[in-house]
Amino acid sequence: MTSPGRRRRSVVWLLGSLVVIGLVVSGAWAVVSGRRDASSGAEHYRVVGAVGGDVLDVTAVRTRHLVRLSGVEAPRTTAASGTECLAPEAHDALRRLAPTGSPITLRGEPGGPGGARADGRGGGSDEAAAQAAAVYDHRGRLIAAELARDGLVVPSPTGASEGTADPTRARDAEALAEGFDHARTEGAGFYDEDLACTVPGQVRGRITTLQLALGPRQQWADGGSAPVPAQVDAALASATDLWRHLSTDGPHRGAPEWRALSANDTALLRMRLEAAIVGTQAVRFGASTLAGRG
Template identity: 30%
Template structure:
């Protein structure tokens, strides 16, 4: 397709261009537009937006938002100027161009200004790169889109989330049960794992494929983000150690008192009464002492010889009669 030559006013001058009408937005950096009665697919030059259409990849952070923002700039029926650079088509047959609105705004730069696109050069095409880079710098300064810490999926959003999670960890050092201490350790360990993964990506010399990581590598804040993650990781590790120590203490039986036996004395077995009820053991009472027997009367006791014994109370010598049954004082 031959694009008519014209002189643009405003941001762009001296490029091949053509008037077109938007038919639909494909994603954050691609549209379909009708040029001279023929629909063409147009890839916006010098920007890259989060992926939404790749069948082999997940939808990226802020991909749907980028598509929605472009659709708000280019609703169907919008009249635009399509401005090309040195290389007119890519390997998929898409027209590589800048898209200019009727008020002179370069749509490519507006996507970067919203923080929803990164600067990118394709081949020798760099006509729109200075405008895109300027808009990108504005987005970084204003923390928009990919640089917004309030958006959970962005890199600064993930850094904030780890920092908040580490600050909110429940200490297990004062837990009253082993289960509570274990729970605190598990929660802190999850924060440690997240921090390690995030720190690894931030410290990598090669950004990941996702646009959020390429965005992180374009700003000086990356080193400060990494330092904050390291601090959060250290705090979470300390919580893990404290909780595990507490769990061990709670599971260790108390030591016996000094000088005492660690084996308790056996308790007496309860006895069962006649009605089946268990009664406490009782000691049997000591037997009462038996009464002493009265002394037997002495044989021959009495007074005088008639009784066969001497006088009562006599202690002198005794003279016994034959047979030894009676006696008298000698």
């Protein structure tokens, strides 16, 4: 005969098991149904795919959305402007961070544009219909901050929610700022001078062209062939044109590779290029004089 104490333990164990099962089922249903957590305002979805570098197509049982990562903008490919600097890399990075089928959590931005697809089916690429939201992966990482760390996005004109009383948004703003600082420090993405399309890469390329046009200095200084003036002049013209872009505002500043730069970034690049131009001009004049005497 079973003792009362053993029966009570069995009942407690059974109730505990039912609670655990209920929590697991509830969490799974939250992911597939797009349920909102009333306490945090979070919504749970599955990723259908990445639309460019800053928009995700997400779905649940009863709805489907285009969601734009809040606080950042990625370079894109359009029929009008073509492929912007690092657009393919940003798209690939978002697909890696939010692969198809993976669970994500959204926190919508107040007044964010767009919402559910009008036709209820989705699958289109109308990014204007995307709602802005903070998007977190299954590990709780802010996906926009991860892209910022890779240097593949720029701050959006509206920016992150700084100075807000909401602790979650304050943490997100801090994570984004740290991500951009990391990319700048590590020379990643838009700050990588080994990439030809970035502004640091363009500056390095112009300086390298100036050096190649001059040739080995010791060679012509010792009586060898002097630099070809036409080649030096062409290199100087190209470098000076980029120096003007670094010194003035204009339509070019709307491109993502330019928007990624702070005023300090631009000033340092301008001074670096200016030093190379001035040095080349001095050598060009001296080399021409030597060639004329020869």
